[in-house]
Amino acid sequence: MFYTIGEMAKKLGVAASTLRYYDKEGLLPFVERSESGIRMFNDSDYEFLKIIECLKHTGMQLKDIKKFIYLVMEGDKSIDDRLLLFKKRKEEVEKQIEKLQNTLDVVNFKCWYYETAKKAGTTAVPDNMKDEELPEELRKIRTQLKNE
């Protein structure tokens, strides 16, 4: 079963021009063409594209994803490299989640801050609260925001 670029783009939820751009950049060396030059995507191409999408979500750049594609093209002799690559991505994503969790902590502090300000009608109230007056889990955050 083959798909045109438009069909595959729809299946993936991206623009067809994005797939053409990826192809131009050398990320899709596996895509076949019809006699008249039209791209013919198949199901294994879909799987490839899903992995490209996944790697992109881990924060990898297209030029590095391209290198991975070429590792796959090399076959079984690049298995070790590919395993290492995914282990690296795992670490990266875990770091990103941790960073977002810290960001969320600050956002939650600010939500509390403005809830408190809203009730009082002024930000002076949360601003002037002593450390003991604020929820325990928020104290560290406020200190971080003020100090070094």
Next chain:
Amino acid sequence: MFYTIGEMAKKLGVAASTLRYYDKEGLLPFVERSESGIRMFNDSDYEFLKIIECLKHTGMQLKDIKKFIYLVMEGDKSIDDRLLLFKKRKEEVEKQIEKLQNTLDVVNFKCWYYETAKKAGTTAVPDNMKDEELPEELRKIRTQLKNE
């Protein structure tokens, strides 16, 4: 206590040119200047910059962060708007964490895939494994990657 742009940049771990850029874009209307035109940052400016940093980490664009800065400048009458803004950022960050968690699931599948391929010396082994042969938590992921 005042800081020059270089000192504040160092304190924040960014380039001084970045702070100048933010200023040019109107994100730092609160920064004072000396008679000779040199920026003088103080501790409350640091707090502002930490919040700008936080909002940036939530995925907000500078032009939208600028709007927030102007809400702060308006004083207590914009408390409700600011609360709403942070509630929105909270939702956004939670969504991003969820997305990264899904990405991590795929990466973990790929780690297992290449560990298995490494042991066998070929990707044919994990490729040809029946659903029942792979760890339960990975089955859904493989199906997702292959199908729609």
Next chain:
DNA sequence: GTAGTAGTTAAAGTTAACTTTAAGTCAATA
């Protein structure tokens, strides 16, 4: 056979967030 829709390329344009450069000012030290 013609209209319409989807495919093709190459090349130029877009956007965000910086970064660099050039030319100059200012304050402190040798």
Next chain:
DNA sequence: TATTGACTTAAAGTTAACTTTAACTACTAC
């Protein structure tokens, strides 16, 4: 007084990842 180093601005340059445009070709329906 001269040098040094950090500050200033405006403007141009950079980068990644697309997106758009123009000019063309190919398949499908009527």
